[in-house]
Amino acid sequence: MKKLLLLFVALVAGAMSAYAQNELQCATLQHGEDMTVYIGTDGFARAYEAAVDGDVITLSAGEFVMPANGYIYKAISIYGSGFEANEETSTEVTKLSKTIISLYNTFNSQELTGLHLEGLYINGDININGSNNAIEKLKDFTLKKCYVNGTIYNSIDTIENAVIDQCVLGGLHDGYSAGENEGRVVKSMLFTHSFINGVIGGYNSELSFICVDHCISKSEYAINNQGKKIIWTNCLLLGEPHSSNYASAGSLSVVKNCIIWKNQFDGSVTLENNYIVPVLSDIFIDVASNEYSPTRTFELGQPDTWVGTDGTQVGLHGGNGWSKVPGIPVVKDLQLNIDGSILNVTYEAEAR
Numbered sequence: 001m002k003k004l005l006l007l008f009v010a011l012v013a014g015a016m017s018a019y020a021q022n023e024l025q026c027a028t029l030q031h032g033e034d035m036t037v038y039i040g041t042d043g044f045a046r047a048y049e050a051a052v053d054g055d056v057i058t059l060s061a062g063e064f065v066m067p068a069n070g071y072i073y074k075a076i077s078i079y080g081s082g083f084e085a086n087e088e089t090s091t092e093v094t095k096l097s098k099t100i101i102s103l104y105n106t107f108n109s110q111e112l113t114g115l116h117l118e119g120l121y122i123n124g125d126i127n128i129n130g131s132n133n134a135i136e137k138l139k140d141f142t143l144k145k146c147y148v149n150g151t152i153y154n155s156i157d158t159i160e161n162a163v164i165d166q167c168v169l170g171g172l173h174d175g176y177s178a179g180e181n182e183g184r185v186v187k188s189m190l191f192t193h194s195f196i197n198g199v200i201g202g203y204n205s206e207l208s209f210i211c212v213d214h215c216i217s218k219s220e221y222a223i224n225n226q227g228k229k230i231i232w233t234n235c236l237l238l239g240e241p242h243s244s245n246y247a248s249a250g251s252l253s254v255v256k257n258c259i260i261w262k263n264q265f266d267g268s269v270t271l272e273n274n275y276i277v278p279v280l281s282d283i284f285i286d287v288a289s290n291e292y293s294p295t296r297t298f299e300l301g302q303p304d305t306w307v308g309t310d311g312t313q314v315g316l317h318g319g320n321g322w323s324k325v326p327g328i329p330v331v332k333d334l335q336l337n338i339d340g341s342i343l344n345v346t347y348e349a350e351a352r
Contacts, residue, residue: 024039024060024062025039025040025041025043025044025059025060025061025062025063025064026038026039026043026059026060027039027043027044027046027047027057027058027059027060027064028047028057028058029047029050029051029055029056029057030055030056030057030058031051031052031055036050041062041063041064041065042064042065043059043064044057044059044064044065044066044067044096045064045065045066045067045068048067048072048074048076049067051074051076052074052076053074053075053076053114054075054076054114055074055076055077056076056077056078056079057076057077057078057079058078058079058080059078059079059080059081059094059120060081060092060094061080061081061082061092061093061094062092062093062094062095063095063096064094064095064096065097066096066097066098066099069100070097070098070099070100071100071101071102072099072100072101072102072115073101073102073103073112074115075112075113075114075115076115076116077114077115077116077118078116078117078118078120079118079119079326079327080094080096080118080119080120080121080326081093081094081119081326082094082119082145082324082325082326083119083120083121083145083146083147083168083324084121084147084294084324086294086324086325089325091324091325091326093121094119094120094121095120095121095122095123096120096121096122096123097122097123097124098122098123098124098125098127098150099117099122099124099125099126099127100126100127100128100129101115101126101127101128101129101138101141102129102130103128103129103130103131103136103137103138103156110130110136110137111136111137111138111139112137112138112139112141113139113140114139114140114141115138115140115141115142116141116142116144117142117143117144117146118142118143118144118145118146118326118327119144119145119146119326119327120146120147121146121147121149122146122147122148122149122150123149124149124150125148125150125151125152125153125170126143126148126150126151126152126153127153127155128152128153128154128155128156128159129155129156130155130156130157136156136157136158137156137157137158137159137160138156138158138159138160138162139159139160139161140160140161140162141159141161141162141163142162142163142165143162143163143164143165143167143169144163144164144165144166144167144326145165145166145167145323145324145325145326146167146168146169147167147168147169148167148168148169148170149170150169150170151169151170151171151172151173151198152164152169152170152171152172152173153173154172154173154174154184154186155184156184157184157185158184158185158186158187159185159186159187159189160186160187160188161187161188162186162188162189162190163189163190163192164189164190164191164192164194165190165192165193165194166192166193166194166322166323166324167194167195168194168195168197168292169194169195169196169197169198170196170197170198171196171197171198171199171200171201171219172189172191172199172200172201172210173199173201173202174201174202174203184202184203185203185207185208186203186208186209186210187207187208187209188209189209189210189211190211190212190213191210191211191212191213191215192212192213192214192215192319193213193214193215193316193319193320193321193322194215194216195215195216195218195292195298195316196212196215196216196217196218196219197218197219197292198219199219199220199221200212200217200221200230200250201221201228201250203228203229203230206229208229209229209231210229210230210231211230211231211233212230212231212232212233212235213233213234213235213319214233214234214235214308214314214315214316214318214319214322215235215236215316216235216236216238216290216298216315216316217232217235217236217237217238217239217248218238218239218290218291218292219239219248220239220240220246220247220248221239221246221247221248221249221250228250228251228252228253229252229253230249230250230253230254231253231254231256232249232253232254232255232256232258233254233256233257233258233308233309234256234257234258234308234309234310234312234314234315234318234319235258235259235314235315236258236259236261236283236314236315237249237255237258237259237260237261237263238259238261238280238283238290239262239263239290240261240262240290246264247263247264247265247266247269248260248261248262248263248264248265249263249265249269250266250269251266251268251269252268252269253269253270254269254270254272255269255270255271255272255274256270256271256272256273256274256309257272257273257274257275257307257308257309257314258274258275258314259274259275259277259283259300259306259314259315260274260275260276260277261277261278261280261283261290262278262280263276275305275306275314282301283300283301284296284297284298284299284300284301285297285299285300285301286298286299298315298316298317298322299317300313300314300315300317303317
């Protein structure tokens with residue numbers, strides 16, 4: 001019964017995505033075997049207020065008002081219809097405003113475990129905040145198939161077991177500046193199959209471990225204080241240094257089996273089995289550009305030559321591949337009718 005209800009939540013959200021086309025926002029809250037539907041632009045805020053740790057919120061297409069102050073401090077899963085509209089995949093856009101993941105004492109304990117965000121367009125930064133003089137940890141955090149029209153800023157002590165998968169985002173910063181900070185630690189964070197517009201930097205603690213795999217990065221990094229101790233594998237480093245003080249990978253990084261365009265590196269960067277491609281037009285078969293576009297395929301000109309550590313092509317299409325479509329079924333036909341106190345539902349659905 002629980003699985004059936006959860007599927008129904010997704011189907012209703014998919015139906016709203018397919019038919020309402022942003023005219024009627026709908027948020028469904030799944031708590032155990034109970035489901036509650038909230039209609040309107042404030043549907044997400046009301047569903048979130050009622051949610052407890054372990055619940056699932058599924059959002060239709062449309063733009064939603066955030067909970068109070070934009071805070072998300074509960075260990076829940078939030079699924080949207082997608083971050084780009086696409087008729088072929090029946091994907092619509094679920095848009096949220098600036099998001100703050102909070103570990104303030106007044107909201108939650110000092111550890112937040114299991115937060116999952118998927119299929120969302122976040123119109124602003126993600127700020128991971130905490131209270132002063134406290135030990136805080138964000139653990140088992142997943143950001144999947146989301147567009148972050150900004151940067152992830154972290155000002156808490158520890159992030160552990162975080163996965164950024166198949167996203168488009170500005171980057172990751174330690175705190176609100178690009179400076180070094182030895183006090184904040186990323187014990188383990190994986191960026192995979194994502195397009196990164198900005199810098200990953202500022203994490204210089206010896207305990208930090210950040211791995212970027214099968215991604216595209218178009219930013220440059222300030223030597224000696226940006227992106228130290230980051231392992232880059234099977235990526236495309238497409239930043240164009242604008243001075244001798246900048247490079248496409250921060251000092252102390254490891255760059256392995258990556259395509260490199262117009263790069264210069266600090267002497268402490270470890271380079272292994274990389275592919276130097278001096279002309280940008282030789283990299284992709286669609287457009288000679290390092291910019292993101294919804295219509296781009298990012299297919300490589302020589303996928304059989306530019307091979308990664310896992311035996312597949314480097315970049316977004318290697319490894320497990322790249323898809324921007326969230327895992328919500330598409331409702332092709334939905335009929336609702338009320339018989340007294342009974343709601344009758346018939347539908348035809350297909351997986352994407």
